[in-house]
Structure formats: structure tokens, C-alpha cells
Amino acid sequence: MKIQENISLKSLNTFGFDQKARFFTAIGTVEDLKKALTWASERATEVLILGGGSNLLLRGDFEGLVIKIELKGIQPVGEDQDHIWVKVGAGEVWQDWVSHAIAQNWAGVENLSLIPGTVGASPMQNIGAYGVEIKEIFESLEALNRNTLEMETFDAAACSFGYRESVFKNVLKDQYIICSVTFRLKKHPEFHIEYGAIQDVLKAKGVTELSIAAISQAVIEIRQSKLPDPKEIGNAGSFFKNPTISNEEFESLKQQYPQIPGYPNESGVKVPAGWLIEQAGWKGQRTGEVGVHGKQALVLVNYGKGKGTEIEALSQKIRQSIREKFGIELHPEVNFI
Numbered sequence: 001m002k003i004q005e006n007i008s009l010k011s012l013n014t015f016g017f018d019q020k021a022r023f024f025t026a027i028g029t030v031e032d033l034k035k036a037l038t039w040a041s042e043r044a045t046e047v048l049i050l051g052g053g054s055n056l057l058l059r060g061d062f063e064g065l066v067i068k069i070e071l072k073g074i075q076p077v078g079e080d081q082d083h084i085w086v087k088v089g090a091g092e093v094w095q096d097w098v099s100h101a102i103a104q105n106w107a108g109v110e111n112l113s114l115i116p117g118t119v120g121a122s123p124m125q126n127i128g129a130y131g132v133e134i135k136e137i138f139e140s141l142e143a144l145n146r147n148t149l150e151m152e153t154f155d156a157a158a159c160s161f162g163y164r165e166s167v168f169k170n171v172l173k174d175q176y177i178i179c180s181v182t183f184r185l186k187k188h189p190e191f192h193i194e195y196g197a198i199q200d201v202l203k204a205k206g207v208t209e210l211s212i213a214a215i216s217q218a219v220i221e222i223r224q225s226k227l228p229d230p231k232e233i234g235n236a237g238s239f240f241k242n243p244t245i246s247n248e249e250f251e252s253l254k255q256q257y258p259q260i261p262g263y264p265n266e267s268g269v270k271v272p273a274g275w276l277i278e279q280a281g282w283k284g285q286r287t288g289e290v291g292v293h294g295k296q297a298l299v300l301v302n303y304g305k306g307k308g309t310e311i312e313a314l315s316q317k318i319r320q321s322i323r324e325k326f327g328i329e330l331h332p333e334v335n336f337i
């Protein structure tokens with residue numbers, strides 16, 4: 001394990017904020033992870049666990065130890081007639097894992113193609129896209145307890161997955177480091193093409209026979225056309241979660257805004273945060289070096305020299321204006337550091 005000092009995190013967070021880590025190490029084994037945690041606790045220094053840095057808002061230099069997780073490996077660990085169970089190292093790049101699964105014809109991850117980041121962070125917020133969340137293909141994970149340095153296994157119930165939520169983002173925040181995730185994929189695919197855009201792309205491409213590869217490719221094309229590429233403009237994807245409001249609140253807003261979209265769920269009606277932000281006039285607005293993306297109002301962007309504190313201030317203004325206009329509270333999806 002090698003500890004480096006004063007390392008720039010610019011290329012390690014997709015917003016591209018040029019903040020420094022006072023101490024930095026990249027770990028490829030669980031042994032080194034334990035050593036790094038011990039090193040930090042002996043110095044009573046804070047620890048930040050880093051995957052691909054695609055869901056982080058760095059608001060300043062990090063004065064403690066940044067541990068970048070590079071635990072690798074994709075290993076089938078069981079199968080039956082219909083399923084295959086595969087254990088994947090937390091440091092594997094999510095899209096590398098998706099491509100591997102598709103090449104083996106293992107179904108279940110295709111709708112989650114091209115989500116940035118690492119496998120280890122995927123359960124943190126139960127990543128989801130195009131009608132699928134990882135909880136649907138999740139079997140279990142192994143995580144290192146930061147206090148005892150013991151490895152513990154969590155099944156889906158223990159993870160308490162919700163919409164962009166898990167136990168690791170709230171009750172057990174900063175207490176565990178996810179080291180591997182075991183997925184349960186299908187040998188005989190069940191296709192999820194309920195999202196209109198997927199069907200439109202498949203139709204436009206003349207795809208008549210569905211396959212997981214065709215769905216993955218369609219998802220990739222939709223994402224590339226809709227979402228800004230962090231390599232070109234700094235961002236962390238959706239900045240806010242889509243809020244759920246009560247049926248009564250939704251009906252009352254509908255009187256005032258007949259076009260308001262809403263998707264009923266078990267707690268009320270989910271409203272797209274991007275629609276609310278756009279209606280409040282934020283789409284394409286720029287303040288100095290940060291702003292709201294011109295094509296997708298849910299994405300806040302760094303035009304190059306912006307700071308995390310500027311994005312934070314912008315996000316607060318947006319939240320306030322949504323509160324005033326619609327009486328709805330927005331909550332960030334991105335992790336503030």
C-alpha cells in the first residue's frame with residue numbers, strides 16, 4: 001500500500017473539480033484496504049471512499065485519506081437451469097461488467113448500460129435506468145466493516161433498497177466499504193422495453209428480433225443523445241431525485257399546471273424533477289462557470305473552472321424556487337463531500 005500526498009482529484013470526479021486529497025491511495029486487495037483504514041485511524045484522519053467519482057460533489061480539498069477502490073474480478077459462483085450468479089469486484093467499471101455480461105448472453109443488466117462509475121457504488125443508491133434497478137438482479141454483497149475490519153455479507157433485505165437509496169446511504173453511512181457484489185442474472189432473457197424511447201430506437205434501427213445486445217445498444221444511443229458526456233462537460237448525471245408527492249397535492253397542482261407529468265407509486269405520485277426545474281425557468285441558465293444543462297434540466301454542469309461550492313449554491317437556489325413555485329421539496333441524489 002502506497003500513500004501519496006497532495007494529489008489532484010480533478011480527473012477522479014466527473015464534475016472535474018480541481019480539489020486535492022491531502023492523502024491518497026488506490027487499493028487492489030482487501031489486505032491493503034485494511035492497512036489503509038488502519039493507517040487512517042492511527043492518525044485519526046478522515047476517510048473518503050472513491051469509486052469512479054461520478055456521484056460526488058467535492059466542495060473543497062479533502063484533508064484526510066482518499067481510498068480509491070480498485071478491487072477487480074468477475075467470477076461466476078453458481079448456476080441453475082435459469083440463472084447464473086456472478087461475483088464482481090467493487091472496483092470493476094460498471095460498463096465493463098455490463099459489456100462482459102452481454103458478451104456471455106447473461107441477461108438483466110442491459111437496461112443499465114453506460115451508467116458511469118464502479119460496481120461497488122452501484123448498491124449505494126440502487127442505481128437504476130430505463131425501468132430497471134439493480135435490486136432486481138442483486139443477490140448479495142460483501143462489505144468490510146470499517147470499525148471491526150471484518151467482512152460481512154448483506155442480502156437484499158439487509159440493504160433496504162429504495163429509490164436511489166440503500167442502508168449504506170443513510171443508517172449505515174460511512175460504516176462499510178463494499179468489496180464485491182454478487183448478481184443473479186438470467187440465462188433466458190426477459191426484455192424490459194416499456195420505456196417508449198427504447199422501442200422508438202429499436203424501430204428506427206429496424207430491429208425485429210429482440211436481444212439483450214440490441215437493447216443495450218439502444219439504451220447507449222438514447223443516453224448519448226440525452227445526457228452530457230462528463231469528458232466534454234463536467235457533471236454527475238441527475239443532480240436531484242424525482243420527488244414523490246401525495247395524490248391530493250398532485251391533483252391540486254394539476255389544476256394549476258394541467259401538463260404536469262406524474263407516475264403513481266405506492267407512496268403517492270412521482271413527479272419528474274427535470275420538468276419542475278424546466279418550468280421554473282432554469283434550463284440552460286448559467287452563472288459564471290456553473291449552470292443547468294441546456295438539454296436536460298436535471299443535470300447541473302461545470303463549464304470548466306467551476307467549484308463545488310458554486311454548484312451547491314446553485315442547487316440551493318433551484319430548491320428554493322421549486323419550493324416557492326410548486327410547494328415541493330427537492331432532494332439531491334449526488335453525495336456532498
Ligand SMILES: Cc1cc2nc3c(=O)[nH]c(=O)nc-3n(C[C@H](O)[C@H](O)[C@H](O)COP(=O)(O)OP(=O)(O)OC[C@H]3O[C@@H](n4cnc5c(N)ncnc54)[C@H](O)[C@@H]3O)c2cc1C
Nearest residue numbers: 051052053054055116117118120121127128129178236237
Ligand atoms: C452522465 C451521468 C449519468 C448517470 N446516470 C445515472 C443513471 O442513469 N442512474 C443512476 O442510478 N445513476 C446515474 N449516475 C450516477 C452515478 O453514475 C452512479 O451513482 C454510480 O453508481 C456512482 O458510482 P461511482 O463509482 O462513480 O461512485 P462515487 O461517485 O465514487 O461514489 C458515490 C458514493 O458512494 C461511495 N462509495 C463508492 N464506492 C464505494 C464502495 N465500494 N463502498 C462504499 N462506499 C462507496 C462514495 O464514498 C460516495 O459517497 C450518472 C452519473 C453521470 C455522471
